[in-house]
Structures are given as C-alpha cells and as structure tokens.
Amino acid sequence: MASSHGTPPVFNNKVIAWIDHRLPIFSYLEKEYHTFPTPRNFNYFWNFGAIATVMLVLMIATGVVLATNYQPNVLMAFDSVERIDRDVPQGWLIRDLHMNGASFFFIAVYIHIFRGMYYGSYKAPRELLWILGVVIFLLLMATAFMGYVLPWGQMSFWGATVITNLFSAIPVVGQSVVDWLWGGFAVENPTLNRFFAFHYLLPFIIVAVVALHVVALHVHGSNNPLGIDPKGPQDTVPFHPYYTMKDGFGVMIFLIIYAGFVFFAPDYLGHPDNYIPANPLVTPDHIVPEWYFLPFYAILRAIPDKLGGVLAMFGAIGVLFVLPWLDTSRVRSCTFRPIYKWFMYLLVIDVVILGICGANPPEGWYVPLAQLATLYYFFHFLILLPILGKIERPLPLPPSIADAVLKQKAG
C-alpha cells in the first residue's frame, strides 16, 4: 500500500480494495494520516494535539465504564463512587484514571493552547481552526465542572452552588436562570441527575467538534515553529511514519507522568473535602475549584462587583475567540517577534500567578496581585496585541523551512 504524494493509493489486499471502492475510508486514512505532507520542523510542543486526543479517548472509555456503576442520586452518589473504589473489580483503577485523567487532559490542552499562541497558529488561514479549538476548550470546562459534581462530596456540592450562582448576576432574569439550571431552588437531586446526563453527553459533542477541528487543520495543514508556509516537498515529510512515531513517543512520556500520579499520588490533585459527603447546611472554610479553573476563578474574584466579575471571567475566554483579529502582526511565530516573545512569556507567568491567587483565600496581598494579573491579562489581548503588531519590527524570516533546518544542522 505504498504511495507517494499526489498519486491515488493502490491497495493490494482485495478486501480492502473492495471496501475502499465503496466506502473510501482507507483512501482517507492514507491521504490524511499517511502521505499527508507535514512540515518537517515540528518541535515536541506539536505532540500535544495527539496527546489530548489520547486523553479524550481514555476519558470516554473510563467514563462509560464508571457510568455502569455510578448512581446519580443524592442519597447514593457518594457511596456508589466509594463502592466503585472498594468493591467493583479494579474499579479503583478506572476511577483513578478518570479522576486524574481530567487534570492531565487539561495539562495537555493548556500546553496545546499556549503553543498555538506562541507560534501564531491562530492566524490566517487558520482562524476557524482556532475558534473550534476554543469551543472544545469551553465544552471541556463544562464537562469537567459537571463531572466534579458527580461524586457529591463537599467540594462537589459547594462548587456546583457557587458556579451555578454566577448566572444569578444576569440582570432581571438571573434567579430564574439559576432555578432553571438547578431544576429546583437549590443544588439538589434534579441538579445532580441532569449534570450526570450532560456529563455523559458532552464528551461526544467534543468528539464531533474535534473532528471538525481536524478537518479544518487538514485544509491548510499544520503551522510550524517557523510560522512560514511549506514551499514544496523539501519542506515536508509524510505524516506517517515521521509524526506517528514522534507523537507516539511523546504520548508515552506523557503517559508515564500521568501514571505516576494515578498510581502513586491519586489524590494529590484533588481536595480532601471531597471525601466528606455533601452537606447543604455546612460550607467548607475555603472553597476552591479544581486547579484547571483557578486562573479564571481568580479573575472572577478580582473584580469587586458581582456582574463585573462574572463578565470578566467569561470575557477572559471570550477574548480568545477574537484573538485572530486582535493580533495585527503579519508574522506568525514568536521566534521572529523579538518584543512580543517576552510578553508571551509574561502571559504564561501571568496565568500561573492568577492560578496561585485563585488557590489562595482572597485576602492580604493576593487581592491586589490578582487584580494586577487580571489587568495584564486583558491588557495583553485587548491593547498590547493590536498595537505591538503595528510597531514591532520582526526579524527576517528564513526563505524556507528546509533552508532553516539545514542551517541549524550546519550551525
């Protein structure tokens, strides 16, 4: 089944040829995942798309199996999770994989997002590809939030209460919206029941959007660390085996770190309070969301106004949708943007600072720090990016990918 760019594949296996003549799945795989011309200069940051895909599959597989034993009822949910942990054969393994898998899915996705930002992967003609990615990110956050409610521990319950109450900030109809979300007048059994239903549904919608994301990706192909388009076959390699093998290796390294948490510190990323069954009458001293929401949680608290905080939090994600048009620079990769590069590092550090602020109680110097970090976050996207693109003088771009690769080898 060997073939090179451009020529249609010929399948020697009769069964495959028969099927492919009627349903061209093999031609499709051949074209999109085998001969697909891919820039030859990816670094390891380009592994995280594949890694995120592996995590998505793993989360769905473990989730479906967990759902066969989980009970979405306030009287039984906590105990049913513990039953999975204690009595179901290897239930602890599936649960620890799922519980830590959420965190590692987010790690992969965050690195994937920052990679896209650093190398300008959102710029023309990949704006829709980027927007689909932000949609996936939003769906992922919704899924993770509802999933965290299901064990029905104290953090589940109070997290659900606090986050759903965000919508009460909406003028006039806020409380009606919240009651509608809850299916009652507080987070109660109907809430848990529907969260379970949607937690099961959304991942499959994510799969669909991921498919669109990949379709969009394969129209113009991947961006690359240089941010310049491939000019011919000398700039590309076939996706398989070059990047299947490189992705495979990256996935293995990622899985080793993930396994380290799953098997040797399964509760490290969780919170002890979630092993206390939900109690609607007692709020824990200090409510924190899961770590992957902390930067946004910090932005929410940084604004001393209920509606303002909610708007800022949603705005922090909303701004990502228009990122392709906020960035006025015609150079994609930060490699050739001597000034913006430093602001990009600053953005990474800023988001981490926001995360630390979100993890700590809003008191002392965490308050001004969170406000400063929030200010920078919006300054970066709304003011810096549009202006800097106009005034920054980029470094000269190399004539081609091959040229740059060869020069690097020589140097």
Added chain:
Amino acid sequence: MATPSIPAGGHSDPTRRDFLMVATGSLAAVGAAATAWPFINNLNPAADTLALASVEVNVSPIQVGQAITVNWRGQPLFIRHRTAQEIKEADAVPLSELRDPQTDNSRVTDLAKKVRPEWLIMVGVCTHLGCVPLGNKPGQPKGPYGGWFCPCHGSAYDTSGRIRVGPAPKNLVIPPYLFTSDTIVKVG
C-alpha cells in the same frame, strides 16, 4: 493506523528499523490488551454482590410437608421439607420415564456427599423460559405430579422437581449447598 509495516524507501538501515517497528508494535499490542482487561473486568460482579452469593438458612422451623422460598442471588430458592410419601413417590419413578433422567438421591445430596432425602433445595426458576413455578406455598396448584406447576406454559414437575410434562427441557436446578449442621444449610 500505526501498523508496523512501513515502506523503507530511502532510509539508512531498513533491517534494523523493521525490527524496531515490529518489536514496538508487538509491545504496544501487549499493552493494549493489558489495558483492555480492567475495563472488561470492571463489569464483573463486585465484592458486595459476591458477598451475598451464598446464604445461610436455618431450616429447623420448616415443618414436614412445608416449603419456604428464600432470595438467593436475586432468584427464588425453594426449600421443601418433604414427607415420607413424597420421597417414596420420587424414588419410585423409573428413569426411563424421565425427560431429564436423574435419580431422586442425586438431587438431595449436599457438597459433602451426604444424602438428606427430606430436604429438597432447588432454584425456583422454570427451565423453560424463566417463570417461577407454583406449588411452593400451601394452596397453590402442584400440578399433576404433586410437585410444582409453571403457570406460564404448563410445565409440571414431580416431588423431586424433575420435569414430567410440558415444554421445559430440564429438571429444576439444584444449587451447590452444604449442611454445616443438621439445621443450617449454606447455599452457594
């Protein structure tokens, strides 16, 4: 997608590479199989279910001629204290008359090979299509052979729980059981 059979066009050492590919592919396949197991195993009966897989029943309150029904593994378990007359009838049936030939003695032997003809312990599920036969409670029809009668499709069982007439193919099932004393029987 990642099949290890890759054309070696233009690469430096195709033999070494092919070997590496095959080794990696095989190891990955082993890993995939090992990963599949917890997912399959997860659906097996859990420890709390298994803990209820055996029940201990005190049979001393059951009078001669009476029967009780006990829940065992989600199914009715019939325990009948048979009369001498019932035992005699069951014993007297020639095996040639039976659809599913079993001696009465073989159906009242516990795991320790001790025969207790007065105690008949069976799963109360008709071997035809899974209905619960009548005849275990006083006043219920026992059918033409004085044992049990399935109201769904008319199968009739004798005083040893063996199928005598009707569509059921097999005798009522005898579960593994053990008398841990003269009055306590452990089923399952």
Added chain:
Amino acid sequence: MRKSMKRLLVSGALALASLSAGAAAIAAGGEIKLPSKQWHFQGPFGTYDRSAAQRGYQVYQEVCAACHSMSLMYYRNLMALGLTEGQVKSLIKDIQVPDLNDDGQPIERPAKLSDRFKSPFPNALAAAAANNGKAPPDLSVIAKARAGGPDYLYGLLIGYVPYDKLTPQQIKEFDVSKDDNFNKYFPGHKIGMAPPLADDKVTYADGTKATLDQEASDVTQFLAWAAEPHMEARKRTGVRVILFLLALAGLMYAVKRSVWADKH
C-alpha cells in the same frame, strides 16, 4: 528557536512548581505543623502493617465505635487485614444489627460478614442530638478527608493538652474554658470530642503494651487502610505499568530516531 523553546519550557516548569507549592501550602491547612511519623504504608512500595491495623480495629471497635460510624465498611473487609473467615466471625459474634423480620417488624439479629459496620446511631439527626448538636464524622474515608491525612489523625489523637497545662496566653487567645477540650492539632484548637484514648484504654490480645501513643498509631493505621484498602494493589500495578511504559517509550524513541535518521 531551540533557545526560545527551552525558555518557554523553563518558565512553564517554574510556574508549575510555584503553583504546586501554593497548592501544598493550602493542603497543609494553615500553620499548625503536624507530627510526622514514618508510616509503614508510606512511599511507592509501602504496605499496611497488618498486625497494627488489626489492633487498630480493636481500638476502633472498643472505643471509637461508641460514637463514630464507619458505614462504608463491611465486616467481610476485615478478612483483607489477614484475618480468616472464622476469626472475623468470632470477632463479630456479639454484634447485633438492626433488620426487619418477615412480617416487616424491626428486629436485632447477629451480624453477618456481608453486613456493614454497625452504626452507633440510627441516623445523622440522632447522632447530632446525642453529641451537642454536631454528629461525629463517619470514619470510613476520614484518612483521605482531612488535610494531612494519617499524620493529622495521629496528631489529633495524641494532641490533647489538659486545661492546667495551657499557658495563660493560649487560654486567652483561643478563649478556652475549663470544660473545653484543647487540641494542639485541631483547627481552632477547641474540639467537641473529649480525649478518646489513654494508656491501657484497651487490652491488646497480642500482648502489645497499650500506651496512648501505641493506640493512636494503631487506630491511625487501621483508618488509613479503611480509607484505601486497595492501596497495595495500586502501587504494585503502578510499578508494572511504569516499567512497561518506560520500555515502550524507549522502543518508540529508537524507532523515531531511526525513522528520522535521514531527515536530521
């Protein structure tokens, strides 16, 4: 290009490190420093000390169980502590559990292996009513439900300070009265539970001397086991999985190198 990538990696790693330090500071639950004991179950190869946990069950059963339920535990679970079926049956032979008879009337019957640990109170309201309005927490997963885990539980059990040993400053700062129970490790220090353990509170069957420290350590190990009975299987599986992944990653790297040999 390489350099910038490295810088991004380094800043990311620094950021993650500071983030986890921040999270750890929260997990430690304030400034109280817990006693740190070298537990048998610690570390990637640690296992439960079965005899300590068995003694711990005795402490739970004879002392804690008067107020604290362990509703996620079944008596059959004790067999995983190295006891035979017969030993467990004889341990529980005097325990009567509530049930319904065939006529639907409430009765008490002897506990079976498939029963959950008997709760001291019929429900949470009754538990609260009998304990000044606050129900004693269930202990099934308590080792996972408290910041500090086993160290916290052990500290709590040995951390009581009698009123006359408190400094005037402590009494003033935490507003302690003669009837309060002061505990070094309890957040806020004033705890509803009176000191539960003391020297010779139980008599161990295996002849171990029942000091306060021994009892506290034993019951902590029992509770750690109860919170995560499958921990040993988890670590065992983990060692195998990681060794396998390392081997596969090594092979994948070799394949990747040989595939890319003519492109670099």
